[in-house]
Amino acid sequence: xxxxxxxxxxxxxxxxxxxYADPVVWHESARRLRQESPITKxxxxxxxxxxxxxKHADIMEIERNSDIFLNAPNxxxxxxxxxxARTDEAPPMKTLVQMDxxxxxxxxxxxxxxxxxxxxRKMNEQVALLAxxxxxxxxxxxxxxxxxxxxxxxxxxxxxxxxxxxxxxxxQRMLKLTQELFGAEDPDIGRVGVDNSVLxxxxxxxxxxxxxxxxxxxxxxxxxxxxxxxxxxxxxPLPDMDVMGFYLIVATAGHDTTSNSIAGGLLALLQxxxxxxxLQADPGLLDHGADELIRYVSPVKHFVRHCQAPFTVRDVxxxxxxxxxxxxxxGNRDEEVFEDPFRLDVRRANASSHLAFGFGRHFxxxxxxxxxxxxxxxxxxxxxxxxxEMTAEPTFVQSTLVSGPKAFPIRYxxx
Numbered sequence: 001x002x003x004x005x006x007x008x009x010x011x012x013x014x015x016x017x018x019x020y021a022d023p024v025v026w027h028e029s030a031r032r033l034r035q036e037s038p039i040t041k042x043x044x045x046x047x048x049x050x051x052x053x054x055k056h057a058d059i060m061e062i063e064r065n066s067d068i069f070l071n072a073p074n075x076x077x078x079x080x081x082x083x084x085a086r087t088d089e090a091p092p093m094k095t096l097v098q099m100d101x102x103x104x105x106x107x108x109x110x111x112x113x114x115x116x117x118x119x120x121r122k123m124n125e126q127v128a129l130l131a132x133x134x135x136x137x138x139x140x141x142x143x144x145x146x147x148x149x150x151x152x153x154x155x156x157x158x159x160x161x162x163x164x165x166x167x168x169x170x171x172q173r174m175l176k177l178t179q180e181l182f183g184a185e186d187p188d189i190g191r192v193g194v195d196n197s198v199l200x201x202x203x204x205x206x207x208x209x210x211x212x213x214x215x216x217x218x219x220x221x222x223x224x225x226x227x228x229x230x231x232x233x234x235x236x237p238l239p240d241m242d243v244m245g246f247y248l249i250v251a252t253a254g255h256d257t258t259s260n261s262i263a264g265g266l267l268a269l270l271q272x273x274x275x276x277x278x279l280q281a282d283p284g285l286l287d288h289g290a291d292e293l294i295r296y297v298s299p300v301k302h303f304v305r306h307c308q309a310p311f312t313v314r315d316v317x318x319x320x321x322x323x324x325x326x327x328x329x330x331g332n333r334d335e336e337v338f339e340d341p342f343r344l345d346v347r348r349a350n351a352s353s354h355l356a357f358g359f360g361r362h363f364x365x366x367x368x369x370x371x372x373x374x375x376x377x378x379x380x381x382x383x384x385x386x387x388x389e390m391t392a393e394p395t396f397v398q399s400t401l402v403s404g405p406k407a408f409p410i411r412y413x414x415x
Contacts, residue, residue: 011042014052014325015077017398020301021406027342030054030330039316042325048083050304050323051316056334056355058313059326062305063360069305069324070100071362076304076401077325093206093241095249097303097362104361110231110238111246112365114163114224120368123163124376130158131376135384139414144391148408152263153179156373160254160366164247165223166212173208177201178252202248209247213240224250250366257299258370260397260404261356262377264297267394267405272344279346280382289346290374295354296344298329299404303358328355388412 013019013029020026033040038055053059062069073086075097096107113119134155138145145151157175158168166174180201216229228246231238238246269276279285307322318324332354333341345351357364364370394408 010037011040011052012044014042014050014302014327015044015047015400017400020400020403021396021398023396026329027333030327031333031335034330034334039314044080046079048078048080048323050077050325051318053313053324053326054330054334055314056331056337056353059328059331059355060359061313062324062326063358063362065311066100066305066361068309068311069307071098071104071303072100072306074098074304077302078304093202093245093248095245096365097249097253098245106233107242107246108365110233111224111228111250114227115365115367115369117368120372123369123372126162127159127372127376128380130155130162131373131380134158134377135380135414138381138412139384143413144409144411146407146409147266148259148263148394148405152259152266152405152408154259155377156258156262156370157255159258159369159373160251163224163254163369164250165216165221165225166251170208174251177205177208178256181205181252205248205251206244209244210240212247213243254366254369256402257364258366258373260299260402261294261297261370261374263405263408264299265293265374265378266381266410267408268293268296268344270388270390270410275344275346276382279378280385283379283383285346286375286379286382288348288351290371290378291354292344292346292348292351293374293378294356294370295332295338295348295351297404298332298354298356299402300356300358301329301400301403302327303362328358331355384415386413386415 010029010033013026019029033052034054038053039058040052040054041049042052043049053062074083078086096104099107134151138151141150153175154171157171157178161168161171161174212225213229216223216226220226220230225247228238228243228250231243269279275289279289302325305324305326307318307324308320310320311318332338335341337353338348338350357367357370389411391409391411392407394405397403397406
């Protein structure tokens with residue numbers, strides 16, 4: 001049986017990939033921190049020193065002050081070795097989550113129009129058709145599947161890669177690379193034993209996307225890949241590595257977080273049958289209930305911000321150079337914001353107040369698309385579902401950044 005960590009060790013849960021694979025223990029530990037030490041200094045031998053921010057209000061306060069708390073030099077937790085070896089040189093390839101200030105705003109504007117609510121609504125029919133296709137795929141599987149690997153991984157990938165304009169025959173390659181990138185800490189997913197390096201995964205992404213950009217410059221179409229390849233900022237063409245960064249963040253973050261929300265959302269519904277029955281009886285609740293599923297799952301576990309000037313949050317005085325880890329998974333279970341936060345409630349009035357998409361300048365570009373995908377999939381699945389049960393206990397991805405069900409075998413009957 002898993003043991004709750006002692007108070008002196010609680011901060012380890014934010015840096016230990018295996019801790020996220022035991023959500024019950026992880027959330028109990030985070031709950032204790034919110035009560036006993038909501039902003040905690042964490043010092044571990046293998047990781048950079050950091051302050052763990054566990055409360056919803058404190059996370060929002062730091063995100064509001066994005067000129068003081070920067071993404072640079074790295075928006076995610078680093079090992080102590082990597083942290084101490086860092087230099088002031090800009091990385092060769094940056095994505096939006098590594099940018100700050102005017103650079104972030106200018107680059108975000110390149111693609112922001114595509115992800116605004118009005119444009120996302122135009123994708124309703126396309127996304128609904130893909131949802132039907134994947135529920136049909138479930139029906140063809142004979143009543144049993146691993147929902148995480150057979151369905152949830154593939155459906156959002158098809159959505160985002162179709163928006164980018166990638167051919168369907170390349171989707172499996174993108175899935176493999178994405179899983180290796182976000183699951184690098186998981187022994188079943190990462191390339192440990194093959195090349196032991198995320199760098200190789202990145203190089204394969206660059207190789208693929210270099211060819212994609214060259215094609216879209218020579219033969220532009222109406223897809224998002226063409227928009228990015230031919231974009232300019234202040235009249236100057238977007239540098240090649242910036243194009244690569246855009247492709248990387250759209251293709252990876254645009255699918256992995258949503259797939260974890262869908263797999264984790266179905267698991268939550270199976271563990272809370274009354275909420276499953278509510279959604280089946282009133283599918284209109286999905287318009288609101290999707291945010292509750294996202295809150296409950298919180299697929300993105302953290303981001304890191306680096307303090308640039310003296311600043312006080314709660315009773316802690318931060319100094320330049322301090323590293324803060326924003327625990328979205330903890331903030332989304334904050335008792336001061338969400339009544340009975342460990343209960344799934346698809347009618348929760350303030351479900352959309354969750355932090356799963358971040359807050360402020362760095363609010364997730366794809367939030368509206370993710371909601372659309374989740375609503376479309378569950379509307380199709382629950383409308384055709386006669387029965388469903390787990391055939392074994394699920395397992396979870398070992399990752400400090402993006403995590404959700406890794407194996408989720410189910411038995412079901414569909415109409």
